[in-house]
Amino acid sequence: MSASRSVLARLVYAAGILLVAIWASFVIAIVDAGRRDQAAPADAIIVLGAAQYEGRPSPVLKARLDHAASLWNRRLAPRMIVTGGRGVGDTTSEAAVGRRYLVQRGIPADSISMDTEGLTTSQSMVAARQLLGTKSSPSVLIVSDPFHMLRLAILARRLHMIPLLSPTRTSPISTRPVQHFKYVMAESIKAPYAIVVGAK
Helix, strand or coil: CCHHHHHHHHHHHHHHHHHHHHHHHHHHHHHHHHHCCCCCCCCEEEECCCCEECCEECHHHHHHHHHHHHHHHCCCCCCEEEECCCCCCCCCCHHHHHHHHHHHCCCCHHHEEEECCCCCHHHHHHHHHHHCCCCCCCEEEEECCHHHHHHHHHHHHHCCCEEEECCCCCCCCCCCHHHHHHHHHHHHHHHHHHHHHCCC
């Protein structure tokens, strides 16, 4: 092997090691963010959508809504924002299902705003920021599954919001280690992408 090829091989090896180290650091950060609960007074609670079945929240969405309701009952925020559009074949949005569920649990309807168009995490966070109006750097209590927290915090900051993370612990994803691991692995790619691209 020539000297130039030897140098190139070492550079490729070093670059590979660096990429693995960066990826591993994101995995650790995702797990760490999901373990924290920063519930504290905020301007609003944002609930990330999940699947709904013919007008009923899926177990994942129900876990998020129940957790958001518990935060509301602690009087941690004066308003709630539920997110999530309509999937293929759906007749209603995740947000509409979430709002109805929360109203049935005693949360005033006029305190709940909806993003009914967002089909991705990024779109939902952009819509939530718009619903918060022109207030500079609003604080938001973000509710979703633990695996989701790091990327949501990144997006919130990119959108000039102050994120307070409060993951649900009762979602089927959170209570099934293998499934949770798969979501963490997916987030280890999505979270760096959110840093580079931001919210669109």
